Amino acid sequence: MYRFYINNIDDDYHFMELARVFLPDDSFETIAYGGRPVAHLLGSDSYFVNEKGSNDREKIKREFYELLSGITGMRPPWGTLTGVRPLKPALEICRESSVDEMERIIKDRYLMSAPKASLLADIADYQIRNVTGVPWEKVSMYIGIPFCPTRCAYCSFASNVAPAEEHEVYLKNLLKEISYAGRLAEENRTELESIYIGGGTPTTLSSAQLDRLIGSVSDAFSIDPAALEFTVEAGRPDTITKEKLDTLKRLGISRISINPQSMKDRTLKLIGRDHSADDIREGFRIARETGFDVINADLIAGLPEENEDDFEASLREMIDLGAENITVHTLSVKRGSRLRENDPAYFRHNAETVSNMLDLSREMLSAAGYRPYYIYRQKHQIGALENVGWCLPGKHSIYNIRIMEDRQTIIGLGAGAVGKVYHPDEDRLERIANVSNYKIYSERFDEMISRKNEYYK
Numbered sequence: 396m397y398r399f400y401i402n403n404i405d406d407d408y409h410f411m412e413l414a415r416v417f418l419p420d421d422s423f424e425t426i427a428y429g430g431r432p433v434a435h436l437l438g439s440d441s442y443f444v445n446e447k448g449s450n451d452r453e454k455i456k457r458e459f460y461e462l463l464s465g466i467t468g469m470r471p472p473w474g475t476l477t478g479v480r481p482l483k484p485a486l487e488i489c490r491e492s493s494v495d496e497m498e499r500i501i502k503d504r505y506l507m508s509a510p511k512a513s514l515l516a517d518i519a520d521y522q523i524r525n526v527t528g529v530p531w532e533k534v535s536m537y538i539g540i541p542f543c544p545t546r547c548a549y550c551s552f553a554s555n556v557a558p559a560e561e562h563e564v565y566l567k568n569l570l571k572e573i574s575y576a577g578r579l580a581e582e583n584r585t586e587l588e589s590i591y592i593g594g595g596t597p598t599t600l601s602s603a604q605l606d607r608l609i610g611s612v613s614d615a616f617s618i619d620p621a622a623l624e625f626t627v628e629a630g631r632p633d634t635i636t637k638e639k640l641d642t643l644k645r646l647g648i649s650r651i652s653i654n655p656q657s658m659k660d661r662t663l664k665l666i667g668r669d670h671s672a673d674d675i676r677e678g679f680r681i682a683r684e685t686g687f688d689v690i691n692a693d694l695i696a697g698l699p700e701e702n703e704d705d706f707e708a709s710l711r712e713m714i715d716l717g718a719e720n721i722t723v724h725t726l727s728v729k730r731g732s733r734l735r736e737n738d739p740a741y742f743r744h745n746a747e748t749v750s751n752m753l754d755l756s757r758e759m760l761s762a763a764g765y766r767p768y769y770i771y772r773q774k775h776q777i778g779a780l781e782n783v784g785w786c787l788p789g790k791h792s793i794y795n796i797r798i799m800e801d802r803q804t805i806i807g808l809g810a811g812a813v814g815k816v817y818h819p820d821e822d823r824l825e826r827i828a829n830v831s832n833y834k835i836y837s838e839r840f841d842e843m844i845s846r847k848n849e850y851y852k
């Protein structure tokens with residue numbers, strides 16, 4: 396067991412997170428320490444960090460990174476940056492300096508690799524040029540549909556395989572919650588900037604149910620879905636029918652998401668999908684024929700048994716199918732997923748392969764005219780790498796940008812929805828979560844309703 400005594404810090408949380416990038420959770424301890432090193436504390440696997448007692452947190456983190464790197468031989472590319480929103484510090488620097496200057500500063504400040512610093516610079520440049528408006532003047536809204544046809548091996552979302560009768564019970568309550576939230580929004584003159592229906596897989600609902608759901612949002616919030624950014628995830632191709640997509644299109648939905656994750660049949664089987672790559676091709680064909688402005692496709696780098704060639708083939712096909720947005724995720728193996736249960740250290744394998752896949756994605760997508768426009772990281776991602784949203788110029792999703800900026804209120808409705816209220820005067824967010832289990836959501840429905848009042852306190 397390694398012990399790291401870190402001098403002159405109040406809280407060891409970020410140091411623990413940094414150590415986790417290099418070492419298994421149960422192999423080390425980080426200890427916030429004050430004073431001179433005491434000889435009896437420092438055994439063979441014990442280290443003292445920041446002996447000179449610096450107050451510069453970033454400097455201490457750099458020292459700690461170098462120590463961990465010396466022990467393990469690793470140099471994780473994000474350097475000392477462990478947060479889930481790496482663009483935030485980059486944009487803060489851009490408020491005072493140019494994007495080029497920011498790229499240089501973050502490389503030194505966080506010991507970040509040159510390719511990651513340049514990726515952040517590309518994203519910052521895209522957002523600065525293309526995303527305008529003061530986010531806190533408007534709000535966005537997320538609605539959760541916690542049902543899927545089967546459960547994927549890596550899933551840790553609020554997603555359930557449930558009979559159709561339970562979809563209906565859930566939907567009835569959700570419509571009441573939408574109507575209540577709409578009344579509050581009207582009373583408070585809240586204007587919506589974007590709406591995202593996710594889950595789960597919203598298109599698990601029938602065409603008639605989708606009609607009622609979107610109709611109720613339009614009525615409750617007095618909006619025309621075609622007049623704002625309104626996305627519906629149609630993630631699983633085995634839920635897509637022409638009838639459902641026609642309904643979405645007729646109601647004014649302009650953006651949908653079809654999420655192959657991989658175009659390799661064996662992988663789809665391994666991750667617990669009940670459909671083939673041909674079903675994904677058919678889903679795209681129907682969506683194109685229906686005529687949506689933007690189709691997003693999610694891919695995952697690091698799926699079981701996949702190599703660089705498999706990933707390249709999937710990405711090539713998404714580019715050739717003309718997806719306007721392609722989101723490249725690094726596999727995250729969280730608690731509650733089957734993959735994690737089978738192999739708790741899964742996310743520590745294949746870092747080099749996944750890193751090659753991400754390099755490949757940058758090369759191929761840039762060559763095909765896509766731009767990176769948002770980024771986030773998650774815990775337990777292979778190699779502590781990242782997820783990047785790519786878009787054809789002008790086809791970005793404002794919802795995805797707002798959710799990462801943390802400077803806008805997001806109203807969360809339905810099971811598993813986590814909303815947040817932004818307080819611009821204090822630049823502070825307050826989290827307001829619904830319960831994630833859809834049965835408990837219905838049982839505690841009155842409480843879910845009353846939580847909506849908290850958005851307007």
Ligand code: SF4
Pocket residue numbers: 542543545546547549550551552553554594595596630631
């Ligand atoms: S499609 Fe998404 S939400 Fe549904 S089971 Fe798979 S990972 Fe979970």
